Amino acid sequence: MSEFDRKIITDAITRMLARREHSFDEVVRKLKLKGIDSESFMPILEEFRHADIQSDMRFAESRARALYLKGKGPRAIKLDLQQYGVGEGDAERALDEIEPDWFESAKRVKVKKFGEFFETDFTLRLKQKQFLQYRGFYQEHIEYAVSGD
Known part of the structure; x- marks a missing residue:
């Protein structure tokens, strides 16, 4: 992969994550929609994940909080997080973090x-x-x- 391709992929991921938190699966899906080959972006995305720039846990917390404030219950929030590829453990921790009643x-x-x-x-x-x-x-x-x- 050329340095130019790496810069394009890095910029695309950075722009996505600058607007709001994204789950790993969501970033992968969006990059594929842009026509970027997964062999090209996967190592870069792993670097973002390893540097804690992309975090499924942060995404789960922010998404769970937003849905809780909209009046969604725990079952609906867990299902929503599951659709974004967030694991059951991360979903449970996110619900605990927002301390819902x-x-x-x-x-x-x-x-x-x-x-x-x-x-x-x-x-x-x-x-x-x-x-x-x-x-x-x-x-x-x-x-x-x-x-x-």
Whole structure:
């Protein structure tokens, strides 16, 4: 590989990571979309990873925090991180790092969508529960959010 090719690849990776954190798999995918051969960029990307310029853990933390603030539950966040190629261990550590209160988050999401009142009608409560399940919350978080306490 020529020095010019190396500079182009390095610049492409640097521009990506300067805007926001990216997972390793995401960088690989984007470089392939640009038509860059994986044999050319893989050693350079490994250098970035080894120098801790690219970090799946930092990506997982920032992505998990953003999704948590948008009202997503732990199940949805784990699935999202998985789609970006983040391992289960990194996803768990990222969720621990943001120190979430899933019960209060589920309640906030429920209140924002349905209001603060306690729903007594079974079908309307079921609708609330399904909505929270869709948002990625676990059953204990959902029960807490829709309970009258």
